[in-house]
Amino acid sequence: xxxxxxxxxxxxxxxxxxxxxxxxxxxxxxxxxxxxxxxxxxxxxxxxxxxxxxxxxxxxxxxxxxxxxxxxxxxxxxxxxxxxxxxxxxxxxxxxxxxxxxxxxxxxxxxxxxxxxxxxxxxxxxxxxxxxxxxxxxxxxxxxxxxxxxxxxxxxxxxxxxxxxxxxxxxxxxxxxxxxxxxxxxxxxxxxxxxxxxxxxxxxxxxxxxxxxxxxxxxxxxxxxxxxxxxxxxxxxxxxxxxxxxxxxxxxxxxxxxxxxxxxxxxxxxxxxxxxxxxxxxxxxxxxxxxxxxxxxxxxxxxxxxxxxxxxxxxxxxxxxxxxxxxxxxxxxxxxxxxxxxxxxxxxxxxxxxxxxxxxxxxxxxxxx
Amino acid sequence: xxxxxxxxxxxxxxxxxxxxxxxxxxxxxxxxxxxxxxxxxxxxxxxxxxxxxxxxxxxxxxxxxxxxxxxxxxxxxxxxxxxxxxxxxxxxxxxxxxxxxxxxxxxxxxxxxxxxxxxxxxxxxxxxxxxxxxxxxxxxxxxxxxxxxxxxxxxxxxxxxxxxxxxxxxxxxxxxxxxxxxxxxxxxxxxxxxxxxxxxxxxxxxxxxxxxxxxxxxxxxxxxxxxxxxxxxxxxxxxxxxxxxxxxxxxxxxxxxxxxxxxxxxxxxxxxxxxxxxxxxxxxxxxxxxxxxxxxxxxxxxxxx
Amino acid sequence: xxxxxxxxxxxxxxxxxxxxxxxxxxxxxxxxxxxxxxxxxxxxxxxxxxxxxxxxxxxxxxxxxxxxxxxxxxxxxxxxxxxxxxxxxxxxxxxxxxxxxxxxxxxxxxxxxxxxxxxxxxxxxxxxxxxxxxxxxxxxxxxxxxxxxxxxxxxxxxxxxxxxxxxxxxxxxxxxxxxxxxxxxxxxxxxxxxxxxxxxxxxxxxxxxxxxxxxxxxxxxxxxxxxxxxxxxxxxxxxxxxxxxxxxxxxxxxxxxxxxxxxxxxxxxxxxxxxxxxxxxxxxxxxxxxxxxxxxxxxxxxxxxxxxxxxxxxxxxxxxxxxx
Ligand SMILES: Nc1ncnc2c1ncn2[C@@H]1O[C@H](COP(=O)(O)OP(=O)(O)O)[C@@H](O)[C@H]1O
Ligand SMILES: [Mg+2]
Numbered sequence: 001x002x003x004x005x006x007x008x009x010x011x012x013x014x015x016x017x018x019x020x021x022x023x024x025x026x027x028x029x030x031x032x033x034x035x036x037x038x039x040x041x042x043x044x045x046x047x048x049x050x051x052x053x054x055x056x057x058x059x060x061x062x063x064x065x066x067x068x069x070x071x072x073x074x075x076x077x078x079x080x081x082x083x084x085x086x087x088x089x090x091x092x093x094x095x096x097x098x099x100x101x102x103x104x105x106x107x108x109x110x111x112x113x114x115x116x117x118x119x120x121x122x123x124x125x126x127x128x129x130x131x132x133x134x135x136x137x138x139x140x141x142x143x144x145x146x147x148x149x150x151x152x153x154x155x156x157x158x159x160x161x162x163x164x165x166x167x168x169x170x171x172x173x174x175x176x177x178x179x180x181x182x183x184x185x186x187x188x189x190x191x192x193x194x195x196x197x198x199x200x201x202x203x204x205x206x207x208x209x210x211x212x213x214x215x216x217x218x219x220x221x222x223x224x225x226x227x228x229x230x231x232x233x234x235x236x237x238x239x240x241x242x243x244x245x246x247x248x249x250x251x252x253x254x255x256x257x258x259x260x261x262x263x264x265x266x267x268x269x270x271x272x273x274x275x276x277x278x279x280x281x282x283x284x285x286x287x288x289x290x291x292x293x294x295x296x297x298x299x300x301x302x303x304x305x306x307x308x309x310x311x312x313x314x315x316x317x318x319x320x321x322x323x324x325x326x327x328x329x330x331x332x333x334x335x336x337x338x339x340x341x342x343x344x345x346x347x348x349x350x351x352x353x354x355x356x357x358x359x360x361x362x363x364x365x366x367x368x369x
Numbered sequence: 370x371x372x373x374x375x376x377x378x379x380x381x382x383x384x385x386x387x388x389x390x391x392x393x394x395x396x397x398x399x400x401x402x403x404x405x406x407x408x409x410x411x412x413x414x415x416x417x418x419x420x421x422x423x424x425x426x427x428x429x430x431x432x433x434x435x436x437x438x439x440x441x442x443x444x445x446x447x448x449x450x451x452x453x454x455x456x457x458x459x460x461x462x463x464x465x466x467x468x469x470x471x472x473x474x475x476x477x478x479x480x481x482x483x484x485x486x487x488x489x490x491x492x493x494x495x496x497x498x499x500x501x502x503x504x505x506x507x508x509x510x511x512x513x514x515x516x517x518x519x520x521x522x523x524x525x526x527x528x529x530x531x532x533x534x535x536x537x538x539x540x541x542x543x544x545x546x547x548x549x550x551x552x553x554x555x556x557x558x559x560x561x562x563x564x565x566x567x568x569x570x571x572x573x574x575x576x577x578x579x580x581x582x583x584x585x586x587x588x589x590x591x592x593x594x595x596x597x598x599x600x601x602x603x604x605x606x607x608x609x610x611x612x613x614x615x616x617x618x619x620x621x622x623x624x625x626x627x628x629x630x631x632x633x634x635x636x637x638x639x640x641x642x643x644x645x646x647x648x649x650x651x652x653x654x655x656x657x658x659x660x661x662x663x664x665x666x667x668x669x670x671x672x673x674x
Numbered sequence: 675x676x677x678x679x680x681x682x683x684x685x686x687x688x689x690x691x692x693x694x695x696x697x698x699x700x701x702x703x704x705x706x707x708x709x710x711x712x713x714x715x716x717x718x719x720x721x722x723x724x725x726x727x728x729x730x731x732x733x734x735x736x737x738x739x740x741x742x743x744x745x746x747x748x749x750x751x752x753x754x755x756x757x758x759x760x761x762x763x764x765x766x767x768x769x770x771x772x773x774x775x776x777x778x779x780x781x782x783x784x785x786x787x788x789x790x791x792x793x794x795x796x797x798x799x800x801x802x803x804x805x806x807x808x809x810x811x812x813x814x815x816x817x818x819x820x821x822x823x824x825x826x827x828x829x830x831x832x833x834x835x836x837x838x839x840x841x842x843x844x845x846x847x848x849x850x851x852x853x854x855x856x857x858x859x860x861x862x863x864x865x866x867x868x869x870x871x872x873x874x875x876x877x878x879x880x881x882x883x884x885x886x887x888x889x890x891x892x893x894x895x896x897x898x899x900x901x902x903x904x905x906x907x908x909x910x911x912x913x914x915x916x917x918x919x920x921x922x923x924x925x926x927x928x929x930x931x932x933x934x935x936x937x938x939x940x941x942x943x944x945x946x947x948x949x950x951x952x953x954x955x956x957x958x959x960x961x962x963x964x965x966x967x968x969x970x971x972x973x974x975x976x977x978x979x980x981x982x983x984x985x986x987x988x989x990x991x992x993x994x995x996x997x998x
Contacts, residue, residue: 014821053892055387070388073895074903080896086889090911103898147897157896392901393820397828400813400872407869408835411846418845469718476711487712489984490719496980497723497973498930500948504955504969505726508962516725519742530740550722558991611839614932618955632841640937645845652842663837 002063002077002154002187003029004050009059011045011211019045021211023059032181032188034198037208038234043191046208047157050189052076063154074103076155079148083160085140087132087147093119094128097146104151111150118146138169149180156181158190162197174200195235199223207231224351229360232284232353238317240284241327244357247279256283256354259323263300266349272363273354281363284353287317287330290345300347302327306337318343412656419650425643438650447626448634448651454541455630459609461545462552466605467598469549470556475590477557478564495554503618506547510534510619534620537627544615544628552608556601563597564590603666607659631655723973730754730966737963753967757788784953787942788968791950798860798946799928802867806875806924807917809868814879815905819891829880832873840870844937851938862938863946867928875920881993882916883909919990922983926976947972 004027011020020042027033035043048054049061052073061068068076079100087096094115101111119125122142132140141161148156162170178201181188192198198205199219207214207222215227226232232240245258254270256263263283265273273279295301304320304327316335320327320343329345337343354363422434442448477488509516510533518530534540567589575585613632616622622629635655639648729737730753732746817829847866856862886909894904932948939945951972954965980987
C-alpha cells in the first residue's frame with residue numbers, strides 16, 4: 001500500500017543515454033497503472049527506479065511521504081515479476097516462492113502457510129517440489145507470480161510478464177492478473193508494449209515515448225482523446241488513419257479540406273479553429289469510426305476507391321484510396337465491396353481527431369495550440 | 370522538505386558514487402588491494418629501481434643513474450645475442466605448437482570410440498609442473514643412459530650414444546621440444562573451441578559443392594580457426610619469451626652461451642651478479658617488448674577480423 | 675555423382691555396388707587413419723611420462739643398462755620407500771659412501787626435505803585457492819553485475835597485469851617481500867601466487883557470471899537480498915562449475931610454480947616441491963632412479979586432479995578462449 005510519486009525524475013545511463021527525461025507522475029495507492037510504449041522508450045527503466053534496481057539520476061522519487069532515491073531494493077517493500085520469470089534455477093518451486101520471505105525473516109510456519117496458499121490459488125500445488133527447468137512457460141509464469149504474491153508487497157511491479165507466453169495463455173493470464181489486483185488490494189505498476197493488455201488491465205495508462213510521458217489517463221480517455229499523433233497511432237489496431245489537409249471556412253461552417261474532399265468539423269472543433277483558416281492539420285480517422293449507414297447530405301463523409309478487401313472473421317476491412325492517401329477502415333460483414341469500386345462512407349463527427357500538422361498535438365485537447 | 374531533498378540531487382549532479390557504485394567498490398577492494406600491492410606497485414617500482422645503480426653487493430651506495438642501465442643493456446652485444454636466442458626459441462616453439470596442436474585438434478574433433486580417453490590424456494602434459502617436465506626431458510636426453518639415445522640406438526639410427534643437450538647446435542631445439550610438449554595441450558583446447566564453432570552445414574554445403582577433404586580443410590576449417598590460431602600464437606609467444614624453468618634446469622644457459630636467453634640473462638644479472646638496477650632495466654625492456662608485441666598482434670588481428 | 679543411365683539395369687547395379695564398396699573402403703580407411711593418429715597422439719603425449727614412471731620403478735643397477743629397459747625387469751618401490759623413510763635415516767657422508775653405488779644407494783642428504791616440501795606445496799596451494807575465492811568471487815560478481823564507472827577498464831586492467839612476464843617482476847617482488855620481512859616464509863609465496871593467479875580467476879568468473887541472466891540478480895535483490903547476499907545465495911551456487919575450474923587452476927598454478935619460489939625461499943622451512951626436485955637435478959651424484967621417483971611424486975597430484983576434473987578444466991579454459 002503505497003503512493004509513488006516521481007518529481008522531475010531523469011535517468012541517465014553511462015554514455016549519456018537519457019532513458020527517462022523529466023518524469024512527473026503520481027501513482028495512487030491501490031491503483032493499477034500500466035506503462036505503455038514502444039520498446040526502448042524507458043518503461044523498464046521507470047519500473048526499475050521504483051524497485052530501486054536503477055538509481056534516479058536527477059529529481060526525486062517518493063514512496064508516500066518518504067524520499068527513496070537512495071534506498072536499495074531490499075529495503076523497499078516491492079515485489080517484481082520479470083519477462084523471463086527469473087526463477088532461481090537451483091531452487092525448487094517451493095523455495096523459489098519462499099525465498100523472499102526467508103530473506104525477510106518471516107517465521108517458518110507463516111512462510112509455509114503463505115506458499116501453500118499462493119500455490120493453491122495459482123493451481124501449482126502439485127509442482128512445489130519441481131525445479132524451474134521442469135516446468136512449462138505458463139507454469140513458470142505462475143511461480144513467478146506466486147513469488148511476488150506471497151510477499152504481500154506495498155508495490156507490485158511487473159515488466160512485460162506475459163510477453164513470453166503464447167497468445168491464448170496471454171489472454172487468460174490477463175484476467176488472472178486483473179483478479180489478483182482486486183484480491184491483493186495493493187498498488188500495481190505494469191509495463192507492456194502491448195496496447196491491448198494496457199487497455200484491459202489499467203486503471204490508468206501512462207503512454208511513454210523516448211523517455212518522455214506522452215499522456216496519462218484512463219484507457220477510454222487515452223483511446224478516445226489522444227493528446228498527440230504518437231498516442232493516437234500507438235493505440236488502436238489497425239492503427240488510426242491520417243489525412244493531411246487544411247482548415248477552411250470562416251463564419252459558420254468550419255471544415256477540413258483535402259483536394260476534392262471536404263469534411264465539416266463538429267462544433268467543438270469548429271469553435272477552436274474558426275480563427276485560423278488555411279492552417280495545416282492532420283485529420284485522424286480510426287478504422288472503426290466509419291459507417292455505411294446514415295449517409296445524408298449534411299453528414300461528413302469520405303469517398304474513395306476500394307483497393308483491398310480483407311474479411312477477418314466477424315468484420316471486414318477495406319483498404320481505400322482517398323485523395324491519394326491509403327486509408328484502412330472496418331465495415332460490417334454485410335458490406336459487399338469489390339476491388340476497384342468507388343465507395344462513400346459516413347464519418348462520425350464526434351469521433352474525428354484533428355492534429356496540428358507541425359507539432360502533432362491534438363487540437364481537441366485542453367490547452368491545445 | 371527542501372533540505373532533505375537537496376541531498377540526493379547533489380550526489381547525482383556532481384557525479385559522486387551512487388550507492389551501487391559504493392557496493393561495487395567494497396566488493397572489489399580486496400582484489401584492488403592485492404593487485405595494487407603485488408602487481409601495479411612492483412611494475413612501477415621496477416621502473417624506479419631501473420634508474421638506480423642498485424647492487425646488493427654494495428647495498429649502502431645506491432646512486433641515481435638515470436637511463437644509464439638501459440643504455441648499458443641496449444649497447445651490450447651479449448644482450449642482443451640473448452635476444453636473438455629468445456627469438457629463435459620462440460619462433461621454433463610457437464611454430465611447432467601451432468602445427469602439432471592443429472593436428473591433434475583435428476583428431477580430437479572427430480567422433481570415434483576412445484576420443485574421450487584421448488582428450489583426458491591430453492591434459493597430462495598440461496598438468497605436470499615445469500620442473501618435473503624439465504627433469505623428465507633431462508633424463509630422456511641424458512647422454513649416458515637416456516631414452517632418446519636408447520631408442521635411436523635400438524632403431525639403428527645411431528651407432529653410438531650421442532651428446533644431446535651438451536651439443537650447442539642442438540640445445541635450443543631440444544629445450545623447445547620440451548616446451549612444446551607441455552604447451553601443446555592448451556593450444557589444442559583453444560583450437561578445439563574454434564573447430565566446434567564451425568557449423569556442420571558448412572561442411573555439408575562444401576561437400577555438395579564438390580570440395581574434397583583437403584579443399585574443405587583449406588576453405589572451411591582453416592578460415593574459421595583464424596581467431597583461435599591468433600590467440601594461440603599470441604599466448605604461446607608470450608609464454609616462450611618469458612620462459613625460464615627449462616633453461617634453469619636443463620642447461621643453465623649452456624653449453625657455453627648456447628641457451629643464454631633473455632630470461633636467463635635477467636636471472637643471472639639479478640640473482641647471481643646481484644645487480645638489481647641492471648636486472649630491472651632488462652626486465653622492463655622485456656616487459657615493454659612483450660606488451661608491444663601483444664598489442665601489435667592484437668591490433669593486426671582486430672583490423673583483419 | 676553423375677551416375678549411369680537408369681535404363682541400363684546392370685550398369686546401375688554395378689554403380690551401386692561400386693559406391694557401396696567405395697563407402698565401405700572409405701569407412702575402413704577413416705578408421706585406420708584415426709587409429710594410427712590416435713596411437714601417434716598417445717605415444718607423443720604419454721611416452722615421456724610412462725618412461726619417467728618406468729624408470730622410477732627401477733633400481734640403480736637396472737637404470738644404467740644400455741639399451742634402457744623400457745619395462746623394468748625387476749620393478750621396485752625402493753626409490754619411493756627411500757623418499758618416505760628419508761626422515762628416519764640420517765644421511766651422512768659416511769652412509770652415502772658406504773652405500774653400494776650399484777644398488778641405488780645415492781640418496782641425497784636433502785631427500786628428507788621432500789616430504790616437508792610436499793607439505794609446503796600443499797599448504798601454499800590450498801591457501802592460494804581459498805584466497806582466490808575470497809578475493810576473486812566478490813570482485814567478479816561486482817564486475818559482472820554492477821554498473822560502475824571504469825568497469826570495463828578494470829577488467830582489462832586486471833588482465834593486463836598478466837601480460838608482464840613474471841621474470842620482469844621478480845626484482846620488485848623480491849624487494850617488496852624482503853621489506854615486509856617475509857623472505858623464506860610461505861606467506862611470500864601465498865601473496866605473490868595470489869596476485870599471479872587471481873586475474874585469470876576473476877576473468878573466468880566474470881565471463882560465467884555474465885552468462886547468467888541479469889534478471890536473476892534483479893529478482894534476488896527485489897526479494898530482499900543485499901548485494902552480498904545476492905552473490906552468496908544465488909550466484910555462487912549457480913557458478914559451481916566455474917568455481918571448481920578456478921580452484922583447480924589456482925591449485926595447479928601454485929603447485930607448479932618455480933621461479934618465484936626459487937627467489938623467495940631459502941631453507942626447507944619454506945621450500946616447495948619444485949625447488950627440492952630441481953635441486954636434485956643439478957646434483958650429479960644422485961641416482962637417476964631416485965630423482966625420477968621424486969619427479970613422479972611431483973606429477974601425481976596435479977595429473978590426478980586434472981584427470982578427475984577434466985570437464986571443469988576444459989570448460990574453464992574454453993570460457994577464457996571464447997572471451998579472450
Ligand atoms: N544499462 C543500460 N545502459 C545504457 N543504456 C541503457 C541501459 N538500459 C537501458 N538503456 C537504454 O535506455 C533506454 C530505455 O530502456 P528501457 O527502459 O529498457 O526501455 P523499455 O523497457 O521501454 O523497452 C533504451 O534506449 C535503452 O537502450
Ligand atoms: Mg523493457
